[in-house]
Amino acid sequence: MRSKPFNSFPPQVCFQEVPDEVSLAFTIFGCPLRCPGCHSQDSWDPQAGQPLSDERFGHYLQRYRHLITCVLFFGGEWHLEALEAKLDLAKGLDLKTCLYTGLERVPQRLLRRLDYLKTGAWQAHLGGLQSTVTNQRFVALATGNLLNFRFRENNHAAA
Numbered sequence: 001m002r003s004k005p006f007n008s009f010p011p012q013v014c015f016q017e018v019p020d021e022v023s024l025a026f027t028i029f030g031c032p033l034r035c036p037g038c039h040s041q042d043s044w045d046p047q048a049g050q051p052l053s054d055e056r057f058g059h060y061l062q063r064y065r066h067l068i069t070c071v072l073f074f075g076g077e078w079h080l081e082a083l084e085a086k087l088d089l090a091k092g093l094d095l096k097t098c099l100y101t102g103l104e105r106v107p108q109r110l111l112r113r114l115d116y117l118k119t120g121a122w123q124a125h126l127g128g129l130q131s132t133v134t135n136q137r138f139v140a141l142a143t144g145n146l147l148n149f150r151f152r153e154n155n156h157a158a159a
């Protein structure tokens with residue numbers, strides 16, 4: 001069954017957001033959390049961007065498949081069925097899957113479809129994944145291992 005599309009920016013290939021993976025990242029519009037100091041306020045409007053239908057998503061996966069090992073969603077958990085459908089399509093191509101969410105937890109039906117999960121709202125005084133005092137957690141779900149330390153390594157490398 002086709003899922004209702006949600007809107008996204010065109011995807012980008014990225015190298016640091018998921019450790020040891022080359023990811024195709026989709027930013028989904030309409031984040032309802034409104035974290036103070038959010039760096040992605042241009043993604044709050046659910047009407048912005050273009051509809052990411054299952055067909056369009058599938059075309060992107062085919063186009064980038066030879067380059068990537070993972071598909072990453074910045075948000076989208078507020079459209080549960082649409083996100084599930086996309087994750088199933090990615091899994092069908094043997095790609096890893098990751099979700100960045102500002103929530104503390106997500107439904108089991110999403111966890112089943114994810115390899116990596118970043119949780120926690122943006123809190124400027126605590127910082128992001130590179131910070132030692134952050135409230136955010138990046139977890140490899142198969143092992144339950146917390147991978148925040150990998151982001152601190154990247155931070156040192158870039159400094």
Ligand code: SF4
Pocket residue numbers: 031032033034035038039040041043075101102103121122
């Ligand atoms: S969860 Fe992320 S995108 Fe949503 S408001 Fe918070 S910082 Fe911004």
